[in-house]
Amino acid sequence: MNNNDENKISIKQIAKLSGVSPATVSRVINNNGRFSEKTRHHVMKVIKENNYGMNYIAKSLRMKKSFTIGVLVPDISNAFFSSIVLRMEKYLYSKGYSVIICNTDRDEQKELAYLRTLEGKMVDGLLVISGDQEFDPSVVQAQTLTVCIDRKPKNADNVVFISSDHYRGGLLATEVLIKKGCEKLGIIISHENLYSSRERLRGFKDALETYGLPYSVNKVIRVEDKETKPEAARLQILKSLRQGDLFDGVFAINDRLAFGAMKACREFGLKVPENVKIIGFDDDLLCTYSSPSLSSVKQDSDQLAKKACDLLLKLIHLEVLTSNERCQIIPINIVLRESV
Amino acid sequence: MNNNDENKISIKQIAKLSGVSPATVSRVINNNGRFSEKTRHHVMKVIKENNYGMNYIAKSLRMKKSFTIGVLVPDISNAFFSSIVLRMEKYLYSKGYSVIICNTDRDEQKELAYLRTLEGKMVDGLLVISGDQEFDPSVVQAQTLTVCIDRKPKNADNVVFISSDHYRGGLLATEVLIKKGCEKLGIIISHENLYSSRERLRGFKDALETYGLPYSVNKVIRVEDKETKPEAARLQILKSLRQGDLFDGVFAINDRLAFGAMKACREFGLKVPENVKIIGFDDDLLCTYSSPSLSSVKQDSDQLAKKACDLLLKLIHLEVLTSNERCQIIPINIVLRESV
DNA sequence: TTGAAAGCGCTAACAT
DNA sequence: ATGTTAGCGCTTTCAA
Numbered sequence: 172m173n174n175n176d177e178n179k180i181s182i183k184q185i186a187k188l189s190g191v192s193p194a195t196v197s198r199v200i201n202n203n204g205r206f207s208e209k210t211r212h213h214v215m216k217v218i219k220e221n222n223y224g225m226n227y228i229a230k231s232l233r234m235k236k237s238f239t240i241g242v243l244v245p246d247i248s249n250a251f252f253s254s255i256v257l258r259m260e261k262y263l264y265s266k267g268y269s270v271i272i273c274n275t276d277r278d279e280q281k282e283l284a285y286l287r288t289l290e291g292k293m294v295d296g297l298l299v300i301s302g303d304q305e306f307d308p309s310v311v312q313a314q315t316l317t318v319c320i321d322r323k324p325k326n327a328d329n330v331v332f333i334s335s336d337h338y339r340g341g342l343l344a345t346e347v348l349i350k351k352g353c354e355k356l357g358i359i360i361s362h363e364n365l366y367s368s369r370e371r372l373r374g375f376k377d378a379l380e381t382y383g384l385p386y387s388v389n390k391v392i393r394v395e396d397k398e399t400k401p402e403a404a405r406l407q408i409l410k411s412l413r414q415g416d417l418f419d420g421v422f423a424i425n426d427r428l429a430f431g432a433m434k435a436c437r438e439f440g441l442k443v444p445e446n447v448k449i450i451g452f453d454d455d456l457l458c459t460y461s462s463p464s465l466s467s468v469k470q471d472s473d474q475l476a477k478k479a480c481d482l483l484l485k486l487i488h489l490e491v492l493t494s495n496e497r498c499q500i501i502p503i504n505i506v507l508r509e510s511v
Numbered sequence: 512m513n514n515n516d517e518n519k520i521s522i523k524q525i526a527k528l529s530g531v532s533p534a535t536v537s538r539v540i541n542n543n544g545r546f547s548e549k550t551r552h553h554v555m556k557v558i559k560e561n562n563y564g565m566n567y568i569a570k571s572l573r574m575k576k577s578f579t580i581g582v583l584v585p586d587i588s589n590a591f592f593s594s595i596v597l598r599m600e601k602y603l604y605s606k607g608y609s610v611i612i613c614n615t616d617r618d619e620q621k622e623l624a625y626l627r628t629l630e631g632k633m634v635d636g637l638l639v640i641s642g643d644q645e646f647d648p649s650v651v652q653a654q655t656l657t658v659c660i661d662r663k664p665k666n667a668d669n670v671v672f673i674s675s676d677h678y679r680g681g682l683l684a685t686e687v688l689i690k691k692g693c694e695k696l697g698i699i700i701s702h703e704n705l706y707s708s709r710e711r712l713r714g715f716k717d718a719l720e721t722y723g724l725p726y727s728v729n730k731v732i733r734v735e736d737k738e739t740k741p742e743a744a745r746l747q748i749l750k751s752l753r754q755g756d757l758f759d760g761v762f763a764i765n766d767r768l769a770f771g772a773m774k775a776c777r778e779f780g781l782k783v784p785e786n787v788k789i790i791g792f793d794d795d796l797l798c799t800y801s802s803p804s805l806s807s808v809k810q811d812s813d814q815l816a817k818k819a820c821d822l823l824l825k826l827i828h829l830e831v832l833t834s835n836e837r838c839q840i841i842p843i844n845i846v847l848r849e850s851v
Numbered sequence: 852t853t854g855a856a857a858g859c860g861c862t863a864a865c866a867t
Numbered sequence: 868a869t870g871t872t873a874g875c876g877c878t879t880t881c882a883a
Binding site for chain 2: 869872876877
């Protein structure tokens, strides 16, 4: 199994060693027919013996296809994103594709620069996960196949869009709080220009309206965009509480914010869930292990990832997608725990 | 800014449009000298006007250099790994490299297959993060430059090794528990063939010895390798407790296990930290937000990532490394919180 | 069923 | 300072 050859061997050399032409070797490797069984056997033997490995760079140049997918993600260290990327990588690997990972940092310039690089590396497709602003397909070459996850494309025509039902998540989460008796609700939110954040907020507002609870701006607690950490949420909530802005229910736009909120309430002397009920979003693994355990809205990241990859592969194989396929909303689930 | 060209333009065409040769265009693009300022201006203008973008595949084939680094990681959805990968990607991007991410799933076959693919894609180097068994450099071509993080290379000669001081982490964590008065310690551990796990365990044992606490096998609570989730830890700890295996201090090999242990103790009626003190490893963001907050050993993932990349880049630039550089141990920190 | 040859877009040696 | 040319390793047309 030792592959310690200094110089990679090429198809040309395999051809010479096998006494056939490079074309035939290529046909054998790719199982393209037009060779005899006997030839196949012999060529394969030589390939094994010499530990030949395909040079995908040369293949890519010739075929204008890199067997590589670019994945744009704001920040891979985010638990939800990394779980999606994990799924994508596994699925795409099984289909013969590699994944180039691009942390955009929510920086438009970096995103743009990365797109240029990815084009230069001839990626066969783009998976765009979340990110500020709508994704503008005109910044990539028209032939660049793209699937957006949790991020609206500017021009839905050429780009596939797939998303969790964030609106419904916000709606149901808020409804849970209301049905548990909460009357003064707060929402804690960051990254408000994110499509998913806006949708969750919209769900929150609509729920309030449905149940006749007046929505007023002071119920929205905003956390600086660049501060997605629980600490920022903790401070903001504490500030609100100290200003006399009391609430008996909090919908946190994500679990990290929820953990920060829980801590703030505890520090302020409020008990969860007795005095204030809290629900988060993303169903982080640790929701079960906080005390009290945290209720949360769970996205089906497996399905999100798999569907996105499937659709991209269909595009790559030049299949025509129905308009239903080009825009899909994946249902969410509510997981109730002690915090409500 | 619209880049919606259907056909990418090549150096050859830029050359024709500029009235110079392809070689000159190449020189201008790569700033390789041997062209006049006037030519530069003109060529650059044509490049801008026609929205030329480098074809890195062709460049790679010619230069035998892909400006791409392969990153092998057991599971990117692990918080510690993803934070390292985030750092690596950012740093390498700033140096002009892209990152192909490979989840090995701790599966030797998948790892091997990926290595073949990466070689075929002519990656300029390999960053290997953790993983079972030692990394065997003989499974890759000799010229494949490799840096191992938290994973021992089988033959230290050709591969750079860089790791946190897991041994010291285990030692200090255990010491903290002992100094806080614990006398019956337990360690909860998974993935015991991981270099890092073994080192942490070794630190635990040595601390016990140093303080004259007899080490006996029943203090080691093992969690199935494939079950790294807190739930498995919770069940194992509960089982131990019910068997009458009481302890007043637990060192968990990672934070997830610690969270599970904390929950188990709570369920068994033990108070943390009054009855049992707990310390974890990795300093997950949520250590601060659990209740009680969790003490933990913090690895310097930023430095780990940066050093690993720096060393790899040095190898790529054919710099000779000193033996000190080829094997580095990064110090850890203990973060004490309520759980002790 | 097989082979010869062209060419993907780039760089680098060599020539001028 | 600039151009000519060969060739990286592969696939694919065309011819046999």
